[in-house]
Amino acid sequence: MTMVDSATHSVSGISASVPETLSMAQAINRALGDAMQEDERVLMFGEDVGALGGVFRITDGLTERFGDKRCFDTPLAESGIVGMAVGMAMNGMRPVVEMQFDAFAYPAFEQVVSHVAKMANRTQGAVRLPIVIRIPYGGGIGGVEHHCDSSEAYYAHTPGLTVVAPATPSDAYGLMREAIAFPDPVVFLEPKKLYWSKESVDLTAPVPPIGRAVVRRAGTDATLICYGTSVPVALEAAEAAESEGRSLQVVDMRSITPFDDETVCAAVESTGRAVVIAEASGFASVASEISARISERCFHSLASPVKRVTGFDIPFAPPKLERYHLPSVNRILDAVDDLQWED
């Protein structure tokens, strides 16, 4: 086993401390490569992740670099992939598995909910499963049915799972590195719409840990709360609102479980108004949970009921209709307008 500590990050192959422009897809690829370089126990497997490098190329070059015992294709069976990861983690490995698309992770649901999530609790901490389940999720890419689901509520509803959704390349790298090093299983939701979004990233600069939300934009009139795919839309809405004279604060949750009540409440208490934005259907959703938490905890600071802007309660729309389904800048601005602004 080679365990390299952070002081020796400059060893060959590990990302160095030079800011570079990376897409989120590249940032996740770098995170996987760096983690595999540092720790032999880290494995990557799933469907088409070997020679092809994954349908989104997230595992590009990993088999070539680490060999087909470290990054490999499995038979086409998601329950098998996750179930095998459970056993491998029981025998000392740190598996990272790829579910090819959100809706293609459903065959693995029993393994995720009944075993990945519960093993530590079942064994009173004797068996912990350091598994990362990578799931490209969400719409906005013109994908056909079964390729655009926002499935976070299923996982967030399951005690024992840690659920994260990055919105920037820096966060994608930092959260993935932390997820792989994490002692508990992590469902890592990758907003596929943002795979090709770029920014200048210093990969060695730490990002806030799992469980922490961040304020992406300061504002004083209302707080927009979002994660993953909905973050850029919220930021765009805040930009547009500013030109209309309204100052909107944007909080990026990053981590759905654990949930950062502290940051959210402080933000909402500072503005007195909140709009929660998520792509998933709104009924019984993560957005509903956030909204309920704000109402319970910040009621006396609220000048208006909390509003939600979510996908409709319909199966994900076909490509030619998805723009009507997804939360848009205008729909967010309308929701902000609908908040109570006068006594």
Place this chain on the structure above:
Amino acid sequence: MRPDVAIGELSERAMLPSEHPVCLIDENGRPQPDRRYALPSAEQLVAGYRGMVIGRRINDQCSALVRQGRLAVYPSSHGQEACQLASVLALGDEDWLFPTYRDTIAVMARGVDLLETMVLLRGTWHSGYDPTKYRVAPQATPLATQLLHAVGVAHAATLQGQKTVVLALCGDGATSEGDFHEALNFAAVFNAPVVFLVQNNQYAISVPLHRQTKAPSLAHKAIGYGMPGVRVDGNDFAALQAVVTEAISSARAGQGPTLVEAHTYRIEAHTNADDAARYRDQSEVTEWIPKDPLIRMKTYLTDAGLLDSDLQKLIEHEANEQAAVLRHGLNKDVELDPAVLFEHVYSVPTPQLREQAALLADELEREDAQ
């Protein structure tokens, strides 16, 4: 990843099970010559008999403890003790066992503390032993899901150069589950050192085998995955021990997985909560009674001069002692601290769980104050 044994390298004939289940000691206790498998040693047979007598005693003790309200439920393996013992006694220390809820006797035979084993069925927690200490996975209550975990442990063993073999148990009903298929397919493709032992006790709760499958036998499924399938008399400890030992050696030698189907019978109802009279004739059960694994072994050992009344008494005494340990342990009420409900969900409890733990603690404090 290229497996060490390519598909097609094993001939079709070698993957198909024999016409009749392998049997080395028949139901009359007479040894049966077999071209392929030798009778285990006298020492192994006596150890197996001893284990089965203890197992039977514990099975019956646990069923009684359910009636007395000391266990929440007990899925008995009465009649399946040969499968329970032969499989476990074939394992080495470095090997792993993946049991189901009906495999309590196998778990105890692996050396797990009796009371730690009963935690699940007693209802004080979901599992009571440290799996890594005994190399025994928690008893699985969902069907077939544990078979994939077994493949994972085995494949990780291969990658790390360990000589570990994994024995994965399931029943006939579990062979209808998707995870059974995925586990056998993965095991074959990765050439994983796993032995799958299906205890075909003819019933999945109330549904008989012919409603689960149209296959000529469950062992015939093996060829579809490219691994050998073996049928064995599941009430014949000797045959089971010989077959499972060979399958384990083959897996350890890098020759991949084997599917073993043991033909046995669930003498008792599914659990105490079940009423078997609603779906099967008592005459069917009566037919299986003479095929009991303990009776034939006792006859064989007595005829071979390996068991006399002194040894029989000694073994029965030991069985009674273990039943007493169980009885006394389970008759004691355990103090449970509800705070443990929050402790192991995550390595570090989330802020939300800490709040909920505090809420419950406060409730309890006020209850105590009343």
